[in-house]
Every structure is written in C-alpha cells, then in structure tokens.
Amino acid sequence: MPLAPERVEQRLKERFPNVAIRRQEGAAVRDASLFVPADHLPDVCRFLRDDPELDFALLSCVTGVDLLPKDPRFEIVYHLVSLTHNARIVLKVQVPEERPELPSVVDVWPTANWHEREAYDFYGIRFAGHPDLTRILLPDDWVGWPLRKDSPLGYQEVSFTHNTPNRIPPAPDLKQLKPKRVKYKAH
C-alpha cells in the first residue's frame, strides 16, 4: 500500500514534537506540502531519508519561488520521492527578504548541489554549508537575480564583457527597475 501524506506528517510530528510543522492549506494545492522551519530542515530531511517507514531516498528537485509582495518573501520548495513506498511529499521553507539564507541539504542528498546553485543563481538565496555556491546557468559576472519579481524581463544591455575588456558592466539598481511594458505593433 502506498504511503499516505498524512502518515508522513504524523510520523514527523512524533519525531519532532517541538518543531512547528504545518500543512499548507488551500483547495487547489494538489500535492501534500509541509512547511518546515529553516533551522530544523537538515534534521527533518535526514529523518525523512533514513527512517525505514518513510525512506525518501530521491530528491526530485529544489525550486525557489518569489512571492513578492508577501512576507516572508521567498519559498524554497523540495519535492521528495520515496521509491520503496511509491510516495511523494513536498517540503517548503520560508525565507525572509532581509536575510535570504537557509541550511543546505547537500549532505543529505548530493543531488541538491546543482539545484541549490540554481536557486542561488536565480533568486540570490544563500545555502549555508553548500560546498560551491556559485552561479550555474548565468555568467559569473552577472549583476542581479533574474527570477525575482522585481527584476525586469529583457531590454537590458548585454552584460558580457569578455570581448570588450574596457566596457563597464551595467549595474542596474534593482530597487529602481520595474518590469518594462512591451508594446506590440499590430502589423
């Protein structure tokens, strides 16, 4: 019989009675999602992986979400798979804008390495304890965090400098920039 998400929640609450683990409410939240406080994340993850009744051996992906203008602004979402029990569970960690940092889970699942680098690359969220937290998809000298909601889509000067060493890379003020309105001409 597949493992029910309620059982996962119950098991976590038994093991961590003092940690505020909360199920996400909402009619259209299609997957069982649990909010976990950032400080307890590595312990919870290690337990989810090692407990034989849960056995979430596969970390499917780590996603950053910018919920501007909500507070806390960011969410990091972990999609986990248990192969032996054929189950999925979603963990969420809320990250405030003032101090966008949370512990890394690379020690628990080595696959988190690139996923966390991607979240850092897109949102500027730092993962404490990550072995190599550098940009992964964007160039190393890129300025800004492109998937944040206050980062505009397109129409910026090209930021590559390797062919023109004297060019100064643009330093957009992310507080000032707004998404540019695009006007399409009708033929």
Added chain:
Amino acid sequence: MRTETMTLNMGPQHPSTHGVLRVALELDGETVIKAKPIIGYLHTGMEKQAEYKTYTQSIPQTDRMDYLAPLSNNLALCLAAEKLLDIEAPPRVEAIRVLLTELTRISAHCVWLGTHALDIGAMTVFFYCFREREKVLSIYDMVCGARMTASYFRVGGLAMDIPEGLLDKCQKFVDEMPAHVDEYEALLSQNPIWLARTKGVAPLSAKDALALGATGPTLRGSGVQWDLRKTQPYSGYDRYDFDVPVGATGDAYDRYLVRVQEMRQSTRIAHQAIQRVRELGPGDYRLRNYKYVIPPKEEVKTSMEALIHHFKIVAHGFFPPVGEAYLAIEAPKGELGFYLVSDGTPRPWRMKVRSPSFVNLQCLPKMVEGHLVADVITAIGSLDIVLGEIDR
C-alpha cells in the same frame, strides 16, 4: 620524478559534448582526477519567460527544451496544468498522447544511439538510426505540420484531430521497428570494439545514482526498477502491458541495453495504443469544458456562447484556481516534472522545469574520476543529455 597535473577544457564547442557542454578536466597523464561540468551556455531564461506567457503560449517554448522529444515536454506541461485545473483529457486523447509520446521515445533513443555510437567510432549505426527517426518526424509532420517543434498537445486535449491515415502509417512503422532494432543490435551488442569501449566503462552504482538524483535509463541501468509509467501512471498508462528493462552493473553497456530494450517496449505500447484509438473510434479531440478549453470550431460558427468562450480563452487565457501542482512524467531521459504555482491569473506565477538531463549530468564526475580521458566521451554519450533542457 616530479609530475604535475594538467587542466584540459573539453568543449564547449566539441562535437562529442552533444551541444555546448564544457567539462573542465584535471588530468594526470591520461587519467582523470577531477571533472567539473560547466553549463549555462544555452540559457535563455525560459522559466522567466513563462511567467509572462499564458499556459498555452508556453507550450511552444517547451518544444525547445528537449528538442529531441518535443511531445514528451508538451505532455508534461499539459498534464501539470490539467492537474492544477483538476480536469482530465478524454480517453481517446489519452490514447493518442500515449501513442505519440512512445513514438517520440523511439525517435529520441534513435538519436541517442546514433550519436553515442558515432562518438565511440561506429559510424554506420548513425545512418540506420536517423533513417528510423526520419519516419517518426514525418509522422509529426503529418499530425501537426512541423517536423521538430510539434506543439501538438493542448491543455485538455490536442490542437486538432489526427489526420486520416495516421494510424495506418503508425502501424506500419510499429510493425517494421522491431526488425530495425534487431539491426542495431546486430551491429553493436556483440561487437568486440563496442564491448571494449562500453563494458565496465563509466560505472555508476545504484546507491550513487539515487543520491545524485538520477532517473530514467540512467537509474534503471544501475539496476533500480523505477519507471513512472508503471509506478505513478499518468495518461492511462496503467492499461498498457509492457516491461521495464533494468541493467545489472550500471556501466555504459547496461545503459545501452536498457535503452535498446526500451525501444522494443515502446513499440509494444504504441501497438496497443493504436488498437485502443481504433476501438474508441472517431470522437472528441478536446475536453468539452469551455471554462478552460476552447470549443470545437464548428460550434464557434453556430453558437454565441461558444464564440464568447473561444474569444475569452484566446484573448486572456484560462483562469486557474489559486494553488500549485507538480507533475512528473517518464520522458525518454528520465523524470520530467513541471511545477506550476498559480495566483489565479492566466499566467503562471512560477513555472519550474525539473529536467532530467540537468540532474543526470551531475553523475558525470562520479562516472569518470579515476578513469581514462577517452572514457569521458563514452560517459557523456551514455548519460543521454540534451543541453537545451539543461540550460533552459
């Protein structure tokens, strides 16, 4: 005698890196000490762009992720959106989707086998494989008018009905295909050069594969029986009869065997899907739920309500509920997942693509460190990566 290690850049413009992958290798003589894949040369910000497009407008974007398997990507996005909307496509549509995605898997594996063999030095296989791939591309052409970027599936159905004669053409291809797979196997499976270049090369244990998040043939080659079509069936896969091939040792040869067997299994599924479409007969190719799916064209011409729905959905897009959904399918390369966060507007607040190649590529250092530099080529080939979906 004092020796020094040497750093060598493989790629990003190297034919065996399947696109623009760069691997920084640290070598001691011919032995790889450290390998670091460097990616991002094809990054086009597809996830950011998706936030400015409606769900339907993102479908052509997904064709360009894994450009060898456009319909698998279409399917993953459509199913994720359908999960968010809590709707289900009609059975006939599901059968057509299964048929076409299995043909996609065959064509994606054909390209993989051809290029992988070419990398290792067997040129003939390439021409054989591309011959069959061309047949699948002509089926795409027949069904939607494009050879490479199909964009054929829609949320709640298909873009248009399948043309007359398509099922006969698919049946012909499915009947011929097993003999062609025999041809590929005759060229490679017992070939001493092939065995020497792949057996025991680029090994990956089941434990490492799981820890590194590998899915698809890369994970199954290491002996883990995990196929989302079997374990978490979508699009009616539970009604088809097929086996999940697994490897034993997790070397490049096992991954080769798994993929070749998968081509045979895909022909089996496609055969059953054709029968099912025939049994179901002509019918709707889209869900009749006009809140989310545009009505059939004939109705738009005669009914005022249908015209209004058509106009609203084309002009604004549909309005999903506030919520989120993650759905993963078994794409040719592994678990392809779409995570959609909706704020109730016609554009997704966030669309994350969990692409299998991105995750599988992380296994590369584990496979090549301590082995010869020539085996790096085999390892990259046996991972079956597409840089379009790694960099997105």
